[in-house]
Amino acid sequence: MSILVDETTRVVVAGITGWQARAHTGFMRAYGTRVVAGVVPGRGGEDCDGVPVYDSFASALGEHPADAAVLFVPAAAAAESAIEAAVAGVGMILVCAEGVPQHDVARMIAHARRAGVRLVGPNSQGIISPGRAKMGGTGGDLPVTNLLFRRGPVGVLSRSGGMGSETCWLLSREGVGQSTYVSVGGDAMVGAPFSELMPLFEEDPETECVVLFGEPGSCAEEDAARLMGEGGFTKPVVAFIAGMVNESAPQGVSFGHAAAIIERGEGSPARKKALLREAGAAVVEDMREIPDAVRDALGAGFFAP
Amino acid sequence: MPRVFEDRAKALLNSAGVRVPKGHSVTTPLEAAEAARAIGGPVMVKALVPAGKRGKAGAILAADTPDEAEEAAKKLLGRVVHHFPVKRLLVEERVAIAQEWYLSVAFDSASRGPLVMFSAEGGVEIESLLEENPDALRRMEVDILEGLSEERCVSFLRAMGVHGEGLYRAAMALEACYALFRRTEARVLEVNPLVLTDTDEVIAAACVLDLDADALFRHADLKELLDEDSDGGWRPPTPVEARVAEIDASIPPINTARFTEIEDGEIALMWSGGGGGLYLLDTMARLGGKPATAFDITPGPLEEKYFEITKEILAMPNVKGALAGSNITSFSRVQLKVRAIARAVEETGVDLAKFPFIVRFAGAGGEEAREIAAGCPGLQYLGDEVTLEEAAERIIAQVEAVKRGESWMSAGGAP
Numbered sequence: 001m002s003i004l005v006d007e008t009t010r011v012v013v014a015g016i017t018g019w020q021a022r023a024h025t026g027f028m029r030a031y032g033t034r035v036v037a038g039v040v041p042g043r044g045g046e047d048c049d050g051v052p053v054y055d056s057f058a059s060a061l062g063e064h065p066a067d068a069a070v071l072f073v074p075a076a077a078a079a080e081s082a083i084e085a086a087v088a089g090v091g092m093i094l095v096c097a098e099g100v101p102q103h104d105v106a107r108m109i110a111h112a113r114r115a116g117v118r119l120v121g122p123n124s125q126g127i128i129s130p131g132r133a134k135m136g137g138t139g140g141d142l143p144v145t146n147l148l149f150r151r152g153p154v155g156v157l158s159r160s161g162g163m164g165s166e167t168c169w170l171l172s173r174e175g176v177g178q179s180t181y182v183s184v185g186g187d188a189m190v191g192a193p194f195s196e197l198m199p200l201f202e203e204d205p206e207t208e209c210v211v212l213f214g215e216p217g218s219c220a221e222e223d224a225a226r227l228m229g230e231g232g233f234t235k236p237v238v239a240f241i242a243g244m245v246n247e248s249a250p251q252g253v254s255f256g257h258a259a260a261i262i263e264r265g266e267g268s269p270a271r272k273k274a275l276l277r278e279a280g281a282a283v284v285e286d287m288r289e290i291p292d293a294v295r296d297a298l299g300a301g302f303f304a305p
Numbered sequence: 306m307p308r309v310f311e312d313r314a315k316a317l318l319n320s321a322g323v324r325v326p327k328g329h330s331v332t333t334p335l336e337a338a339e340a341a342r343a344i345g346g347p348v349m350v351k352a353l354v355p356a357g358k359r360g361k362a363g364a365i366l367a368a369d370t371p372d373e374a375e376e377a378a379k380k381l382l383g384r385v386v387h388h389f390p391v392k393r394l395l396v397e398e399r400v401a402i403a404q405e406w407y408l409s410v411a412f413d414s415a416s417r418g419p420l421v422m423f424s425a426e427g428g429v430e431i432e433s434l435l436e437e438n439p440d441a442l443r444r445m446e447v448d449i450l451e452g453l454s455e456e457r458c459v460s461f462l463r464a465m466g467v468h469g470e471g472l473y474r475a476a477m478a479l480e481a482c483y484a485l486f487r488r489t490e491a492r493v494l495e496v497n498p499l500v501l502t503d504t505d506e507v508i509a510a511a512c513v514l515d516l517d518a519d520a521l522f523r524h525a526d527l528k529e530l531l532d533e534d535s536d537g538g539w540r541p542p543t544p545v546e547a548r549v550a551e552i553d554a555s556i557p558p559i560n561t562a563r564f565t566e567i568e569d570g571e572i573a574l575m576w577s578g579g580g581g582g583l584y585l586l587d588t589m590a591r592l593g594g595k596p597a598t599a600f601d602i603t604p605g606p607l608e609e610k611y612f613e614i615t616k617e618i619l620a621m622p623n624v625k626g627a628l629a630g631s632n633i634t635s636f637s638r639v640q641l642k643v644r645a646i647a648r649a650v651e652e653t654g655v656d657l658a659k660f661p662f663i664v665r666f667a668g669a670g671g672e673e674a675r676e677i678a679a680g681c682p683g684l685q686y687l688g689d690e691v692t693l694e695e696a697a698e699r700i701i702a703q704v705e706a707v708k709r710g711e712s713w714m715s716a717g718g719a720p
Contacts, residue, residue, distance in 0.1 A: 020604075020605075075519060076522065076523075098603060099519040099560075099603075100519065101490055101517050101519045101520035101523075102412055102490070102492060102517050102519070102520070103449070103487065103490045103517070103520065104520075105417075106412060106417065106418050106419065106449045107449055107450065109417045109418070110418060110448060110449050110450045111450070114450070147689075158580070159580065160578065160579060160580020160581065160583075160584075161578070161580070162577075162578035162580055162581045162631065162632030163578070163580035163581055163584055163632065164580075165632060166581070166632050166693075186579055186580065188412065188414045189412055189414055189417045190417075191417075193414075213580070215580060215583065216583075217414070218414035219414050219415050220414070223415070242580055242583045242584045242587055243583045243587065244587050244590070245583070245586040245587050245590050267414075286591075286694075287584065287694075288692070288694065
């Protein structure tokens with residue numbers, strides 16, 4: 001098992017004709033993802049590397065029932081595309097664009113909520129269930145994807161796309177595989193923060209442990225700690241929080257993602273670490289300690305194949 | 306974050322239907338005196354800088370007469386307030402305060418929508434209010450698809466103890482502030498204090514309007530109202546930051562480079578991926594290295610921009626070495642960056658025997674990148690055989706060796 005995406009998931013790709021989207025769609029299909037249609041306004045009727053293209057989600061879904069959509073559209077167009085997908089009834093929407101205006105982000109999240117649709121992102125690198133399927137840009141081409149990810153018992157959630165992949169690579173190198181890795185998105189507001197995805201891992205029999213890669217800003221880690229404290233997540237959690245350098249920076253200084261803004265003492269890495277530790281997570285100070293902490297969490301029953 | 310000058314933000318508030326004090330912006334003491342005369346009566350003279358806590362910093366002075374306004378202007382102009390030089394002043398009518406409230410609209414990462422915050426105890430620093438009496442601040446989540454009705458504003462404010470004619474006017478002000486927040490696609494709109502006068506008028510006496518850099522492409526009219534000094538965050542952009550911003554704005558795709566100069570740094574970090582960059586800064590701090598820059602660029606056709614910015618970095622007098630790279634996964638055609646670096650090294654004539662430069666890239670285009678690096682004598686190319694931490698350790702040791710007057714090759718690392 002896995003969460004969000006597997007080899008049975010039927011995927012629609014919005015913006016499929018762009019060069020980056022086309023490359024990633026090729027990588028997704030090579031990895032085993034079932035891409036059933038593309039959506040590009042004004043390009044309906046075309047064929048993109050064997051994938052039929054439609055003008056809208058409504059017309060694509062009329063011909064091809066689908067479970068999920070991945071949006072490779074530019075930031076300025078992301079909200080309208082996501083809202084269209086939500087209204088058309090796609091059950092899960094992944095938004096990759098970085099730099100989506102915040103009012104658009106709030107609108108797309110509100111629409112998804114109303115439609116009862118799961119929205120991952122924006123500013124997500126993608127989702128991968130190793131050995132099964134992937135959506136988005138995670139991993140890039142097949143050789144790199146196979147180097148970084150392997151199938152196994154660890155669920156990985158990260159606010160940084162690149163560092164989430166790096167986390168999976170550290171684990172894979174030591175023979176510890178992943179059930180699903182989700183790049184939840186680097187913005188302060190995302191459709192599915194840690195606390196909304198952890199219950200899926202709780203239900204997933206293959207996932208035995210979850211690794212969180214956190215950053216300064218927002219309340220994603222605080223909410224994850226609260227969920228653990230309330231008993232909503234009972235599997236072991238290993239966490240790493242980047243951005244200690246921000247603790248000493250003057251107010252208003254931000255390196256990294258838009259979310260990495262420390263305001264009024266809330267959202268500071270130190271506070272996130274303390275709350276996660278209090279909730280029972282193993283919080284490591286150096287990323288390289290993640291594999292050992294995961295092995296400890298998995299216990300004596302786990303042997304790397 | 307791009308911030309609108311206070312006088313211009315007040316003009317926007319006023320056109321949205323919120324009363325603001327009568328005021329004029331000025332750049333000389335003489336103009337300040339004229340403004341005070343035109344307003345008539347006591348005034349406040351405020352430094353227009355994109356920083357908070359201006360009152361405590363002495364950047365807001367009271368003046369009872371035009372002569373006093375002129376004196377106040379002399380004291381303020383040319384001063385530096387929280388790192389920002391004072392270039393313009395706002396001379397404003399002093400309002401008769403009966404009550405001071407705090408009002409803001411911003412996004413909330415918990416509810417993931419707009420959040421209105423209000424306190425009947427405004428006029429002070431909101432941070433200290435929160436420490437002393439967190440209950441004094443109330444929050445109201447807004448469904449962005451529904452918007453904020455006048456009725457909801459009234460009942461929210463009534464529950465905060467606002468009453469009478471002031472309640473009606475405060476509700477109108479709140480409704481107008483929310484509308485302005487939406488129309489300008491702001492990140493933050495804060496009015497502190499929102500003043501209830503002794504004649505039951507509601508006036509926005511001070512305000513902060515921070516916009517969304519990612520939404521500015523839709524708001525050409527608002528771009529002109531921005532204080533360019535706010536682009537540097539807690540201080541004005543440094544000269545090199547300003548030049549990089551110019552490069553970013555002139556070479557397409559625009560608005561794709563993020564560059565920060567770090568004081569007293571020695572090692573330029575050019576690391577792609579926000580999370581990776583952040584982690585590298587942490588790692589450098591832990592290992593005792595001194596980062597001089599944080600520089601990230603969005604994947605795409607970036608070679609020319611990367612080339613121009615690399616030249617700026619190589620010209621920074623305090624920089625003694627550089628580490629460029631990205632996470633192993635980056636789908637960003639790394640050969641473009643390595644070629645840009647090799648070209649910048651060649652054009653600036655920097656001697657890599659005395660200036661250690663490590664690039665650690667892996668992923669799409671890696672092989673071509675390695676070949677390009679091989680054609681640039683002294684440029685050290687590392688692939689996925691080396692972790693980010695090891696690359697950081699290496700550049701720190703090499704820079705230390707150079708500072709001792711030794712060759713960086715003595716500090717390890719493949720030449």
